[in-house]
Amino acid sequence: xxxxxxxxxxxxxxxxxxxxxxxxxxxxxxxxxxxxxxxxxxxxxxxxxxxxxxxxxxxxxxxxxxxxxxxxxxxxxxxxxxxxxxxxxxxxxxxxxxxxxxxxxxxxxxxxxxxxxxxxxxxxxxxxxxxxxxx
Amino acid sequence: xxxxxxxxxxxxxxxxxxxxxxxxxxxxxxxxxxxxxxxxxxxxxxxxxxxxxxxxxxxxxxxxxxxxxxxxxxxxxxxxxxxxxxxxxxxxxxxxxxxxxxxxxxxxxxxxxxxxxxxxxxxxxxxxxxxxxxxxxxxxxxxxxxxxxxxxxxxxxxxxxxxxxxxxxxxxxxxxxxxxxxxxxxxxxxxxxxxxxxxxxxxxxxxxxxxxxxxxxxxxxxxxxxxxxxxxxxxxxxxxxxxxxxxxxxxxxxxxxxxxxxxxxxxxxxxxxxxxxxxxxxxxxxxxxxxxxxxxxxxxxxxxxxxxxxxxxxxxxxxxxxxxxxxxxxxxxxxxxxxxxxxxxxxxxxxxxxxxxxxxxxxxxxxxxxxxxxxxxxxxxxxxxxxxxxxxx
Ligand SMILES: [Zn+2]
Numbered sequence: 001x002x003x004x005x006x007x008x009x010x011x012x013x014x015x016x017x018x019x020x021x022x023x024x025x026x027x028x029x030x031x032x033x034x035x036x037x038x039x040x041x042x043x044x045x046x047x048x049x050x051x052x053x054x055x056x057x058x059x060x061x062x063x064x065x066x067x068x069x070x071x072x073x074x075x076x077x078x079x080x081x082x083x084x085x086x087x088x089x090x091x092x093x094x095x096x097x098x099x100x101x102x103x104x105x106x107x108x109x110x111x112x113x114x115x116x117x118x119x120x121x122x123x124x125x126x127x128x129x130x131x132x133x134x135x
Numbered sequence: 136x137x138x139x140x141x142x143x144x145x146x147x148x149x150x151x152x153x154x155x156x157x158x159x160x161x162x163x164x165x166x167x168x169x170x171x172x173x174x175x176x177x178x179x180x181x182x183x184x185x186x187x188x189x190x191x192x193x194x195x196x197x198x199x200x201x202x203x204x205x206x207x208x209x210x211x212x213x214x215x216x217x218x219x220x221x222x223x224x225x226x227x228x229x230x231x232x233x234x235x236x237x238x239x240x241x242x243x244x245x246x247x248x249x250x251x252x253x254x255x256x257x258x259x260x261x262x263x264x265x266x267x268x269x270x271x272x273x274x275x276x277x278x279x280x281x282x283x284x285x286x287x288x289x290x291x292x293x294x295x296x297x298x299x300x301x302x303x304x305x306x307x308x309x310x311x312x313x314x315x316x317x318x319x320x321x322x323x324x325x326x327x328x329x330x331x332x333x334x335x336x337x338x339x340x341x342x343x344x345x346x347x348x349x350x351x352x353x354x355x356x357x358x359x360x361x362x363x364x365x366x367x368x369x370x371x372x373x374x375x376x377x378x379x380x381x382x383x384x385x386x387x388x389x390x391x392x393x394x395x396x397x398x399x400x401x402x403x404x405x406x407x408x409x410x411x412x413x414x415x416x417x418x419x420x421x422x423x424x425x426x427x428x429x430x431x432x433x434x435x436x437x438x439x440x441x442x443x444x445x446x447x448x449x450x451x452x453x454x455x456x457x458x459x460x461x462x463x464x465x466x467x468x469x470x471x472x473x474x475x476x477x478x479x480x481x482x483x484x485x486x487x488x489x490x491x492x493x494x495x496x497x498x499x500x501x502x503x504x505x506x507x508x509x510x511x512x513x514x515x516x517x518x519x520x521x522x523x524x525x526x527x528x
Contacts, residue, residue, distance in 0.1 A: 003279070010273040039387035041274045047387040067295070067392050067513075069287035070340040077279045086284040086339075088392070088513070095388025098514075100278045106340075111295035129277065 022119030022128025061117035146175025146358030163250035171356035184245030186229035221517025222509025231378030250354030251474035285513030287339035303444030305332035315465025377522035379403025384515035396518030397434035416500035419480035477507035
């Protein structure tokens with residue numbers, strides 16, 4: 001349940017802190033200073049008020065499984081890496097983030113279990129991909 | 136809609152093929168256009184509006200320019216065109232937009248076409264990790280999240296929150312398969328049991344192979360006409376009573392996997408029709424996966440949120456005797472899903488309201504709903520609902 005190396009994300013000035021955060025062991029997400037919304041995915045504007053008064057901060061990296069699936073058939077995914085666990089993790093800060101659950105027995109995964117972020121280097125080595133593992 | 140000019144679907148045609156290795160997608164568009172115009176009793180020269188979306192085989196991340204390509208190919212001369220693309224729900228939206236255009240006097244005869252060849256193109260429709268094209272893909276597909284995985288996560292959450300079971304989801308496939316046995320064109324015609332469905336291969340837990348729709352080549356077309364044109368036709372027509380649209384999405388991280396855009400599209404369509412779920416005799420519900428149907432039935436108001444699993448138990452969806460007969464052609468689960476299934480939902484609803492469904496599954500229907508869900512309910516999707524009425528209503 002890992003994919004090494006991870007494909008490289010599409011990195012833009014708008015999302016670069018998100019993808020470089022993992023190199024420093026940090027899950028960086030954003031909040032709006034005007035309306036206090038904490039949100040994913042990265043954006044240079046607030047998706048609630050459309051203001052540009054947004055800032056990055058380091059999230060706790062902890063959350064719970066909001067939902068998940070154990071995928072047994074994924075075209076284009078290395079056969080040896082199946083099954084693959086896709087999940088939405090609800091961060092302690094609120095937003096639900098799509099990710100993979102790694103280093104766990106799929107049988108031990110359930111809605112509501114506590115998880116913690118870790119990072120896997122991207123194919124080009126310049127970025128890091130946040131994934132989660134049960135704690 | 137009481138004072139608005141009535142607008143009708145006069146022609147409907149579903150391509151009989153489910154496998155078209157020797158035809159182009161454009162050729163299928165032309166064949167269904169011809170079929171729908173013949174069904175209405177109109178000719179190509181009568182067409183002054185054209186609506187279509189998606190040429191999936193040619194997808195390369197660029198706008199497909201589909202209406203330009205297809206108007207050229209078909210030799211159409213139109214005063215109105217639209218290519219709103221909500222994936223599989225696009226065709227419901229096209230009917231709604233054609234109604235508005237006709238009421239605005241922009242056109243009188245609008246042609247809507249769909250065609251696709253995912254089977255011949257051997258597309259990994261539900262299980263493929265596609266290229267990172269949309270701005271959000273890098274946060275989703277990078278994790279191997281497929282269309283199938285998205286719906287499986289919705290199913291898992293529905294189960295965790297409401298106690299929905301695999302056996303309840305299987306009821307949806309059982310009803311579809313029951314109907315498909317009477318459809319000579321259906322991809323899969325064998326009746327199945329709940330045990331067959333839950334015993335089929337697990338493809339993305341908790342969804343089994345039989346929780347997933349078929350992959351077929353094919354297509355369909357509709358002809359939407361003004362009241363004046365309808366008066367000149369010797370053809371039973373179906374009135375478009377209501378239309379509603381919604382886009383539901385990730386919502387900055389507040390996504391709710393148990394709630395679809397049908398909550399909003401259904402409310403809008405019923406309000407426009409001046410009707411409610413209790414008035415509906417027949418329902419065409421987009422059935423990419425069994426969970427899509429359960430959530431949509433809740434969101435359209437046929438039962439309370441969370442009670443969809445209980446609602447479908449015991450043959451509720453089976454024609455002709457169930458309380459809410461659905462997808463009587465076998466639907467996307469058993470009959471036809473040429474990449475996008477919204478078109479076939481409308482066509483079967485028209486057949487039901489005209490009394491032209493397969494005799495074994497024909498119900499006494501005056502009011503029908505055709506609902507489309509395009510995209511993925513665990514990321515972003517279009518929901519479009521049509522309320523349709525028969526002539527003897
Ligand atoms: Zn804000």
